[in-house]
Amino acid sequence: MKKIVLYVLILVLPAVAVFLALNIAYKQTNHWKAQYYNFDRFNHVPNGIKLCNVGTSHSCWSFKWEDYPELNAFNFAVTNQPFFIDLIMLKHFESKIEKDAIVLIPLSFHQVYKYWEEEYSDFYHIVLNKKEYPLWNRETYIRKQLFPLLEDPNEKLKYIHDDIAKEKIDRFHCEERFTKWLSEEQMKKLVDEHGAQWFLNNFDENAYKKNFDAVCKIVDYCQEHDWKPIFITVPVYNYFFNAFGEIAPYTKKYFYQFSADLTEKYPDIPYWDYSHDEEFSPNIELFMDDDHLNVYGAEKFTARIIQDLRKAGYLE
Numbered sequence: 001m002k003k004i005v006l007y008v009l010i011l012v013l014p015a016v017a018v019f020l021a022l023n024i025a026y027k028q029t030n031h032w033k034a035q036y037y038n039f040d041r042f043n044h045v046p047n048g049i050k051l052c053n054v055g056t057s058h059s060c061w062s063f064k065w066e067d068y069p070e071l072n073a074f075n076f077a078v079t080n081q082p083f084f085i086d087l088i089m090l091k092h093f094e095s096k097i098e099k100d101a102i103v104l105i106p107l108s109f110h111q112v113y114k115y116w117e118e119e120y121s122d123f124y125h126i127v128l129n130k131k132e133y134p135l136w137n138r139e140t141y142i143r144k145q146l147f148p149l150l151e152d153p154n155e156k157l158k159y160i161h162d163d164i165a166k167e168k169i170d171r172f173h174c175e176e177r178f179t180k181w182l183s184e185e186q187m188k189k190l191v192d193e194h195g196a197q198w199f200l201n202n203f204d205e206n207a208y209k210k211n212f213d214a215v216c217k218i219v220d221y222c223q224e225h226d227w228k229p230i231f232i233t234v235p236v237y238n239y240f241f242n243a244f245g246e247i248a249p250y251t252k253k254y255f256y257q258f259s260a261d262l263t264e265k266y267p268d269i270p271y272w273d274y275s276h277d278e279e280f281s282p283n284i285e286l287f288m289d290d291d292h293l294n295v296y297g298a299e300k301f302t303a304r305i306i307q308d309l310r311k312a313g314y315l316e
Helices: 002-026 035-043 083-092 121-127 138-146 153-161 184-202 207-224 238-247 249-265 295-311
Strands: 049-053 073-075 097-106 228-233 271-273
Touching: 002 153, 035 121, 083 097, 083 121, 083 207, 097 207, 121 138, 184 238, 207 228, 207 249, 228 249, 238 249, 249 271
Parallel strands: 049 073, 049 097, 097 228, 228 271
Antiparallel strands: none
């Protein structure tokens, strides 16, 4: 029996050691860091943040603070990030954010009447801990954070020796679509076929109160920490803005009721609505799709936000 155990150990331990070494090596690759549109940026959040934003994909690709290092700003937005996780992210990185910091709270058309709970939850197992994240799952944590090589090892092993370019870690350059734009015909088709169905299939009247309460918790948390919250809606393409109101008019009604209710409850907090701003919305070359800016739109919009923050006295 002892010999059998010894033989098993002789065979198994080296294999385990090799796996662990390869797993560590893979987690050093650009391919690993580029996941979830560069989750690795959350491993390098600077101290003394003076300006930041939360939000979903609309915010993720609307703010390009990297071009303004002197502002010490950071983008906490993640694709499909609901309001309740916006708050969790702010709490997690609270020590990194300065007193009197500006916190942009984006209000997206998609967020008001849909309450996300489980979509894209895998990402947060890499950034948040068990106590913080209500959807934390041991199996997902092991698979996504501890031993990512367990998933598709044959596919991932190649990146240890043949990694992707470092530039691909940048969320604005990890995919070609973020640096291009569609034709007018493609944009209309996208809105009519995909956008309309999204609104029609995802409307949840009960989500309104949950999302409203979640935003209020964000505001209250900001004020408790002497941060300066600002509500904001990022630009969308003109055809999207006009079409979704015609296809599902209740969505526009609910969205503007949502923002009106917030500004009524918090009259001292400004709401900057750029959704149909003439500097952006008519210009198709600034969008990668109907409601997301591309890298050129992000550069232009970030400059505009900084300009408006200075005009309003938030920045010097």
